[in-house]
Amino acid sequence: MYPDRIQLAVIINSFNRVQLLNEALTSLIQTLHFAPIQSAIVIFDAGSTDGSVELVQTIASQTPDLNIICLCPSTNSDRSFSAGCNASVEFASRTFPDLKYCFFFETDNLIFNPTALSFAIQLLEQEPSLAAVGFTAEKCDGT
Numbered sequence: 001m002y003p004d005r006i007q008l009a010v011i012i013n014s015f016n017r018v019q020l021l022n023e024a025l026t027s028l029i030q031t032l033h034f035a036p037i038q039s040a041i042v043i044f045d046a047g048s049t050d051g052s053v054e055l056v057q058t059i060a061s062q063t064p065d066l067n068i069i070c071l072c073p074s075t076n077s078d079r080s081f082s083a084g085c086n087a088s089v090e091f092a093s094r095t096f097p098d099l100k101y102c103f104f105f106e107t108d109n110l111i112f113n114p115t116a117l118s119f120a121i122q123l124l125e126q127e128p129s130l131a132a133v134g135f136t137a138e139k140c141d142g143t
Contacts (some may be wrong), residue, residue, distance in 0.1 A: 006067065007037040007100045008121070009092035012107060013084040015046040018055055020107040025059055025068075027110040032066060034114045036121060037100075040067035042092050044084035047075065069095075111135075 010028060014021050025041070032039045045053050053070055060068035071091060073079055089102055101121065111117065120133040 005038040005098055006040045006092075006096035007098050008035060008039040008103060009089075009096060009099055009101070010039065010041045010103045010105050011085060011088040011092070012041065012043045012105050013046065013081050013088075014043055014048060014052055014107050015079075016048045016050045016052065017107045018048070018050045018052045021052055022055055022059075024105065024107045024109060025056075027112070028105065029059075029063055029066060031111045031114045031117050034118055036118050038098075040069065040092070040096065042088045043068070043070045044088045045070055045072050046079035046081075046084060047072075 010032070012021070012024065021043075028041060032041075043056055045056070053072060056068060056070040060070075069091075071084075071087060073083075073087065077083070085104065092099055092102065101124065103117070116135060120135070123133055124130055
């Protein structure tokens, strides 16, 4: 059973990207500790065979203060990127009755500023006409 107060679901699609997933989850977990609202991470794994699911289970067990859920559809299910986004949002909407925000996060992304997500949430709450908030990305060379 998950807490009812979850208002933010981080949605991640993953397929055989265990190292990138590990780095992405590490940065997210650090960031979510600064979030002003209760959060959960929903990972849609499209059938990885590289240990990704086991990694998520390990991280979830080591981070009991954060809900980390891995959705693993059957092999005869649609496991495309868009199906993963839709299934994850549907799961989060059904599971967390207080859900207000979905944050789509790619496995090859990292968050370096732990207050960026808090700022984005604050902006969305101050400006109800906004439907989305984006972030500035750095190139691999640091620019």
